[in-house]
Each structure stands twice: as C-alpha cells, then as structure tokens.
Amino acid sequence: MHRTLADDLGRLPELLQSARDFAAREVSGLADRPVAHLGKAPGRDPLPAAGTGAEGALDRFAERWAPGFSGSAGPRYLGFVTGGSTPAALTGDWLTSTYDQNVSGGGDSFAAALEHETVGWLRELFGLGEEHSGAFVSGATVSNTVGLAIAREWLGERLGVSVSREGLGALGRVDVLSGSPHSSVTKALSALGVGRDGLRQVPVLSGNREAVDVERLAEALESLEGRPAIVVANAGTVNTVDFDDLRAVAALKDRYDFWLHVDAAFGGFAALSPAYAHLVDGLDTADSVCVDLHKWLNVPYDAAVQFTRRRDLQVRVFHNASPYLGMPTGDPDFLHLTPENSRRLRALPAWFALTAYGRDGHREIVERNVALAGRLGERVAAEGRLRLLAPVRLNVVCFTLAEDPSQERVREFARAVAASGEAFVTPTFYGGTHALRAAFSNWRTSEADTDRVFDVLRRHSGT
Numbered sequence: 001m002h003r004t005l006a007d008d009l010g011r012l013p014e015l016l017q018s019a020r021d022f023a024a025r026e027v028s029g030l031a032d033r034p035v036a037h038l039g040k041a042p043g044r045d046p047l048p049a050a051g052t053g054a055e056g057a058l059d060r061f062a063e064r065w066a067p068g069f070s071g072s073a074g075p076r077y078l079g080f081v082t083g084g085s086t087p088a089a090l091t092g093d094w095l096t097s098t099y100d101q102n103v104s105g106g107g108d109s110f111a112a113a114l115e116h117e118t119v120g121w122l123r124e125l126f127g128l129g130e131e132h133s134g135a136f137v138s139g140a141t142v143s144n145t146v147g148l149a150i151a152r153e154w155l156g157e158r159l160g161v162s163v164s165r166e167g168l169g170a171l172g173r174v175d176v177l178s179g180s181p182h183s184s185v186t187k188a189l190s191a192l193g194v195g196r197d198g199l200r201q202v203p204v205l206s207g208n209r210e211a212v213d214v215e216r217l218a219e220a221l222e223s224l225e226g227r228p229a230i231v232v233a234n235a236g237t238v239n240t241v242d243f244d245d246l247r248a249v250a251a252l253k254d255r256y257d258f259w260l261h262v263d264a265a266f267g268g269f270a271a272l273s274p275a276y277a278h279l280v281d282g283l284d285t286a287d288s289v290c291v292d293l294h295k296w297l298n299v300p301y302d303a304a305v306q307f308t309r310r311r312d313l314q315v316r317v318f319h320n321a322s323p324y325l326g327m328p329t330g331d332p333d334f335l336h337l338t339p340e341n342s343r344r345l346r347a348l349p350a351w352f353a354l355t356a357y358g359r360d361g362h363r364e365i366v367e368r369n370v371a372l373a374g375r376l377g378e379r380v381a382a383e384g385r386l387r388l389l390a391p392v393r394l395n396v397v398c399f400t401l402a403e404d405p406s407q408e409r410v411r412e413f414a415r416a417v418a419a420s421g422e423a424f425v426t427p428t429f430y431g432g433t434h435a436l437r438a439a440f441s442n443w444r445t446s447e448a449d450t451d452r453v454f455d456v457l458r459r460h461s462g463t
Ligand SMILES: *Cc1c(COP(=O)(O)O)cnc(C)c1O
Pocket: 081, 138, 139, 140, 141, 142, 182, 184, 236, 237, 238, 263, 264, 265, 266, 292, 304
C-alpha cells in the first residue's frame, strides 16, 4: 500500500473527526455565509504527483475552494427550486458514502430492501397507491426521462411493435402533448430520439394561468384520429406553480388513448398539506410520476424518485440481463429499472429524513415555506418599485421591476441582489416580461430571513 494511503488508514478515525469538525463549522455558519460567490475561481493546480494525504487535502480544499462555495443550502438562497439538507438527511448522506453500497440488486445486502421501504413511504406521502412501483434516480430530469421512456414503450405496445427491440423507427411519429412543460421534458424527448419537435404545446387557461386548457387538450387529442399519444401533465410550474387539473386530464382517457405522465417535481409536495393537497388531486391516476427529492424533501443532491404503473414495460426498456439469463422476473432488481447499472444508495438520506421528521415534520416545512412565499408576495405587491406578476399560488414569488423591466435591468437587479450576499433569486421570462423568481423550499428559512430578502430586493430595486 502506498505510504500516504497506509498512514491515512491508520489514522482514519482522527481524519473523520477533522472532517466532522470542519463540516460542523461550515454548517453552523451557513445562515450567514454569502448566498453566492460571483468572483473568479482559483486557477487550476497541476495534478499532484506525491499527494498530501487526506488531512493535507482538507487543508488545501479549505484554503482554495471552500470560501468560494455558495450558500445554496442556506435559508436565503431562493434561486431555481433549491432545497437544503436537514440534519437527518445529511447524516444519511454521510452513511451512504460510509457503507458505499451498490444498490444494483439485492442478495448480498439489505440496502435494496431499504430502498424499497423508502419508495413505499414516498408513494404514501404523495398519495399514490400500491399499483405504483418506484425507484430512485438522480433528479427530476432523469425521472422525467425514465417516465417518458416507459411511455414510448407503451406507444409501441399500442401499435404492435417493441421500441426497445426494434428502435424508434418502428414507431413512426410520436405525439407528446403538454401545456407548460419544464425544459427537462424537451431535453428528455431529445435524448429519447422522439426529438424536441415532438412536443406539441397545448394552450393554457386564460387569466394569468399556466395550467393546460383541458378542452384544448381534448381537441388536440381528437385531431390525432385515434392514434395513441403521450400527455405530460404539469403539477407545479416553475414560474407561478400552477397545476393542471389532473382529474380532468385523466378523465379524457375515457375518450382518447394516451399515456399520462405527471411532472410533479416539487408540486408533488402539495400532497403533504391538507390545505394544498387538492392541487395534486388525481396524481394517482398517472401512468408515470416524477418527484424531485433534492428540492422540497431537503435531502442533498442528487435524488429524485420515479413511479410507474407499468413496471413490466420499464423492465423491457431498462433491463440489463445477459441473453442466457433471460428477462428478469418477479421483483426485478433496480439495475433493470433505471438508466444506471451501479447505483448509489440515494434512498438512505430520504430514509433518515422521513424516519427523523415523519410526515408531520415535512408537512411543517412545506406549510412554512408556502406561508413565507405569501409574506414576500404581499410585500412585493405593496412596494411601488416592484410588480408581482402572478398570485403566489404555493411557494414561488414571480415578480419584476415596476419600471422598464428590460432583460438588462432585470439581470442587473438579480446580480446586485446576489452580490449583496443576502439573497439569491433567478431570472425568468413570464407572460412576455423579463422577471425574477424567489422559490421557497429550504427547511431553515424563517420570517426574519424573508424580511431580509425583501429588504435587499427593495434596496436594489432602484438599479
Ligand atoms: C427542477 C425541475 C425539473 C428538473 O429537475 P432536476 O432535478 O434539476 O433534474 C423538472 N421539472 C420540474 C417541474 C422542476 O421544477
């Protein structure tokens, strides 16, 4: 064994103690850490020949890189939809690396059984039934991709071909209909060979809405003249957190033949609160469902879950069996269900979080975040230099400068806010206007944080 490696092995408990002390300092300073670092990153070092040992590496990291890391896990980082990491989730994540299990299959470890238990808990949390099976993937983009890959196989089944064997050419045209799909849906269609142009955008409801107009969706399906299609329903749009009427969309199945995929990346968490659960009413009717976990479950990157009612088709697409072993039967191992073969035990942080805080604890995070978004929305609406662009339906505030919201001015506004270190919001384009979004999904965010965010927005709104 290399000498430094042998030294590290001999001192492993002390090394982990140093790492723990370092992490504890960083985590306790998280609320005051600048939300973003806009400065220039250090130049690249040459590849170390001899190596410093783990302690030396920690010193180098602390000196060169750590100061430039953002406070994205902290309470006033409201860009994109960004969760943090609860204490239990962080503990679970450390142990994921500690045990370093490969959850491709079962047999030699309880790890796969733990993933199954966790998926079952999540299914219940989001109001899905026994018919939905699920697996962990790295994020909502991959979850959408897996759901749409199963949908593609289903289209083949309807048309009497097997896309997983014969390829997409056997299928001909693929129609994908959606109202306000997330950009990851077009990315998935590109990767799946359907093509970005395969997406047909269906008009949304009038009156500052992003939810699909179900009558127009019915017309679009009618125009396919009986050809089966894929419908992507959206449960929580990124700009205004609008929700398609999932029950009404699903009811169209009585008349038309389609696969219903629901992108509930963060909107799925509405199910945790009796006050908002109606927004995802009908989620259980979906053929496939995407929910992100590194957003509102507040587990570390990268984790999401995908659910489907047609695991048989999922196995056809993703199975990784050698020809002489044949197709997996019974309860297929995870390697036959997701794009990965070797898989990290992503379920462990989620298992820790759900065990530690339960349904009630996670409901509290959701309800507090929604209340804080409402609080910020009210302040923005009352501030003459800002303009609220949509009602705050759940956890996102979509707003802009009241005067001359040109792309340049809005970007400069966002940059000035980030440069203050106090708050982080991200630019968007909504209703023909350059705008900003403040998304609440971090477990730490308080009223005081929200007021600090508003203060810095007001201060820089004259830019
Ligand atoms: C965030 C998000 C995605 C993509 O999620 P990643 O985890 O970044 O891959 C997809 N759909 C919606 C609605 C989202 O909010």
